[in-house]
Amino acid sequence: MFSEMLIKLWENGIILKGVWETIYMTTLSSLIAYIIGLPLGVVLSVTSGEGIRPIPWLNRVLGLAVNFFRSIPFIILMVAMLPVAKWIVGVSLGNRAMIVMLVIAATPYVARMVESSLKEVDSGVVEAAQSMGTGNQQIVWKVLLPEARPSLATGAVISMVTILGYSAMAATIGGTGLGQIAISYGHQRFQPDVTWCCVFLTVIIVQIIQELGAWTAKKIDKRRRG
């Protein structure tokens, strides 16, 4: 029923290792992308024209930088950023370099996600906080971020799934994980069942991320009943 290749890959633990590598790359890249992208998104939202502290030039500069990186297709960005990866982590191959690429590609995406989540916060409650003499920093920490939490959680799920997709593409220039197994065993050695196995496992990972995210979003949403 299964090809010898698939059975061998399974028995050697290569597939499980691929699953682990995919999860590891996705999670770590998402985490770093959020560490940089979350503050960036906050700044983008706060300094915009409708924000609580408009700074047009800063907003414009950051907005342009974000758009620049977002408009480059990931596969091209990866190749272009190889020297940067080498400069940051010392190598331009393997998972460490791939994580740098993923972070470079994902951070602007995350920043826009965060920005749009914060913009969804009802401007009325922000005004209420302002009218009580609450400072901008406190408004960010105590009103904007807490009120945006469910939307931030949903955004994080979308970002992670996108990053997972990118991580598979990273296999084309030396990344590992399920993407690499699908390409080098499934595609290049003509073993469609290996490819399908990778597809199946990826779907399961995405599903787990989705469910976890939806559960978290629901848990922290105090606006709804139940």
Add this chain to the structure above:
Amino acid sequence: MEREVLEISHLRKQYDGQTVIDDLSLTVHEGEVIVVIGPSGCGKSTLLRCVNALEDIQGGQIRLHGEPISQKSRNLQQLRQKVGMVFQNYELFPHMNVLDNILLAPVKAQKRARREVKEEAMALLGRVGLENRAESYPRQLSGGQKQRVAIVRALCMHPELLLFDEVTAALDPEMVREVLEVILDLADQGRTMLVVTHEMQFARAVADRIIFLDQGRICEEGPPETFFDAPKTERAEKFLKTFTFERKNKSKSGIRPGEEKL
């Protein structure tokens, strides 16, 4: 004459070149309750928002106890803490329970001790009949309850001036009363208030002075009895007429089916 709390002089506010408030001057004294009425779009809500510097202004000055308040004020946060505002749509923070909604600004902005503010908040919630809702979230409250919480939230800041911006406009008729009674009670305590409302009966009861705005200007002002019973301007008279109804031909017999004339 009592001390002046708020002094608005020659205020001008424009949106995209359109003048919303035009050379408006108004002084509010300590303990005075001023009710601002007028047709929609006359600038009454904008006026309140200017007093709290939620809007930038294009001319004139607003002073709170002599200190100019505008978006450019360096001590804007301190000045805003002296002005409590209650909004038409409550604007409670949906992810915080009632108590946290009330405590946020006094604890974070005014740096007061949480325990002290909490005691005060509980006492005030008791006064408006909501002592057992401290742990509730806004979604669990009725409109009237939310608005009473919003009033308590404003009061906990110890404001020197309270602004009420059409606070019953989004409420069901039965809930209007519970909110207006709280405001009447505050008036009796001698609070200084600037109230925008469409409830004429209430305006008459609560106001020391009525300000009638039309097209961004004060068209008429005076004590409520004079204003409501004998308005001096034609414009005010016309406005007040919109609150009374009469039928022209009540005595005529009805039209039988099939006989309708169009």
